[in-house]
Amino acid sequence: MxxxxxxxxxxxxxxxxxxxxxxxxxxxxxxxxxxxxxxxxxxxxxxxxxxxxxxxxxxxxxxxxxxxxxxxxxxxxxxxxxxxxxxxxxxxxxxxxxxxxxxxxxxxxxxxxxxxxxxxxxxxxxxxxxTALPTGAVTPDGSDHYAVFTPYFRRWSRERLREPLAAPRVVRTPRDIRSEDLPARTDVPTVSEGLADGGEQEGRRRLAAWLARGVDAYEEGHDDLAGDATSRLSPYLHFGAVSATEAVHRARSRGGAGAEAFVRQLCWRDFHHQVLAARPDAAADDYRTRHDHWRRGKEADADLRAWREGRTGYPVVDAAMRQLAHEGWMHNRGRLLTASFLTKTLYIDWREGARHFLDLLVDGDVANNQLNWQWMAGTGTDSRPNRVLNPVIQGKRYDPDGAYVRKWVPELAGLEGPAVHEPWKLPGLDRARYDYPDPMVELSDGLARFRQARGKDQGA
Known part of the structure; x- marks a missing residue:
């Protein structure tokens, strides 16, 4: 044979x-x-x-x-x-x-x-x-890839995906081929305490549970930090323990606004893969340069260290960074606002943030990690490259009662409601009760520095 x-x-x-x-x-x-x-x-x-x-x-x-x-x-x-x-x-x-x-x-x-x-x-x-579609399956006139998501999504949505394949019933493997022992999770040091279990069986279980019970609320709840209403399938997609093609088919069969929003996120994944396939240097270089002169030196290094440790003084930023350290995973809204804070408010090179995420993220792949960082830094495919996410506004909007912050920043657990997002506003004696740093930078100062650096008097 x-x-x-x-x-x-x-x-x-x-x-x-x-x-x-x-x-x-x-x-x-x-x-x-x-x-x-x-x-x-x-x-x-x-x-x-x-x-x-x-x-x-x-x-x-x-x-x-x-x-x-x-x-x-x-x-x-x-x-x-x-x-x-x-x-x-x-x-x-x-x-x-x-x-x-x-x-x-x-x-x-x-x-x-x-x-x-x-x-x-x-x-x-x-x-x-x-990916769900081959990386070069759809291209615009005059280019080898789509540089803007929305037109890509329109074309991608019209394409016919291949049908998912059943698992084979029988696999015959020659007996005399030498193999090393399988690696074991227990042999890996310094693993995040809350890291999820891997494997196809677990991934398929999560996909089935998500489509049965979670996806219907996704359109309305995907940005709710405390609600944790995302699929958490990204690690299984990254390792291919779950098929993106099958996930799209099953979500479309489920139907509804939540399933449509979920499919859109799967399309974002394909979008980033087709960008990287066409521009592999975007893994390390600006996709669209803004001629940034990122901050460097001792002060910038100290700011970067505080950001990594979740000690910036902005509770929702710190909560997201601590979730990353504990779980090896971070809520998507947290990824956006922590990246905005590092690149726009602190004006530190996106590559520093991308490197830290890759050090910890279980779903950290080059296409999605690097290009999402570039999107938020304004050097990627974002059509509004100078947008800045305000962490206080973001916290109050997506963690309105502060439950996400209190979970991951236990120093502030005694603060109720939205006040947890601005602990520096507490009166003197009340403020002294909380062992939590003041903001490392005034948001207005960070915004002014960023606008000056980019030569743009605009932001969001």
Whole structure:
């Protein structure tokens, strides 16, 4: 019997998996392979929370494959070298994998294709595995990608998605292919205490529960910080434990305003992937430069440190940063306002914030993290690049009774109602009761500094 290798990357599932189904459809035995690439850590993209979640996903993927008669083979090293070694050990005809969008993943595909072709083998790269639509499926006239979300969303919404694929019933894997032991979450140090469990089984459970009970309230409640009315599916989408294509299909079948709003967020994910696929340098460079001269030096370093630690003196900012540290995840509204505060109010380089988020976020991928940061910094695709989110107004609007702040900033738990958003306004003796810093900068001063730096007398 002939053999194919299926190289898993950001698609750690057995349901709706085109590369796996294509390999099995050829009547081949299959070697399901995951390569732990040390270049990921060397490039600064390794993080304990993602390593721990990855360990859960790999264990769950191995379980799913074993239930079908197969198993996961794990190797460590350069992916091209390790895939080549497995191909030779199994005498495989071909390799199947999901298409990536980053410069890193594209270079890996190119290297692997050349190496396999030199050895008389073939590489099949499958689209719409990591994203709902292939990254280059829709393009505007005169450009290789959409730079504005709304027209992209209109086109994306009219496209026909491929149908989700059922999980295979049987996976036959050669017995004599060597595998390393699976990594374990317990072997990863300094993992956030509240990190969620990973894996396809958990992801599918959450998706089903979300569509059954949570999505209907999403349109009205997705910005409610204390209500926590988001799907929390982003880590499972990032690791491919949940298929974006299947999620869109199931949400559309559910129907309603909440499901439509959820699908729109899934489209944002595809949008950022197609931007990065066309402009891979946007992972580190301004997509649209504003010629910023970001603050540097000791004072800026101290401000950055206070922001990271959740000690800015603005309670909703600090609450969001502490949620990130505890859970390895942050509410989307919190991501927006903390990014605005760092880049617009403190006028510190968006790359510093993006790096800190990547150090902690379990869902931190290059496309969504970097391009969301650029959107908020005004160097990305936002049509209002100089908008500034006021953290006091944002706190009162999206955490009106202060429950989110009191949960994550326990120093202020004794303050009731919206007063928790402005503790510096308390009378002297009352203020002294709370071990919480005063604001590190006046919002008006930060806004004036930003406007001067950008040469714009506008904001929001």
């Amino acid at each position: 002939n053999v194919s290798v299926v190289l898993f990357t950001s698609d750690l599932r057995v349901h709706d998996h085109p590369p796996l189904r294509a390999a099995l459809g050829r009547g081949h035995e299959v070697v399901p392979l995951f390569v732990r690439d040390p270049a990921v850590a060397r490039a600064g993209h390794g993080a304990p929370n993602r390593d721990a979640f990855l360990a859960d996903c790999l264990a769950d993927l191995d379980t799913g494959l074993r239930e079908r008669g197969g198993r996961l083979v794990v190797r460590s090293g350069d992916p091209v070298a390790e895939v080549g070694a497995v191909v030779r050990e199994a005498d495989a005809d071909d390799v199947h994998m999901a298409a990536g969008c980053s410069g890193f993943s594209r270079r890996r595909e190119d290297r692997l294709r050349r190496a396999l072709e030199a050895d008389g083998r073939r590489l099949y790269v499958h689209d719409a595995v990591v």
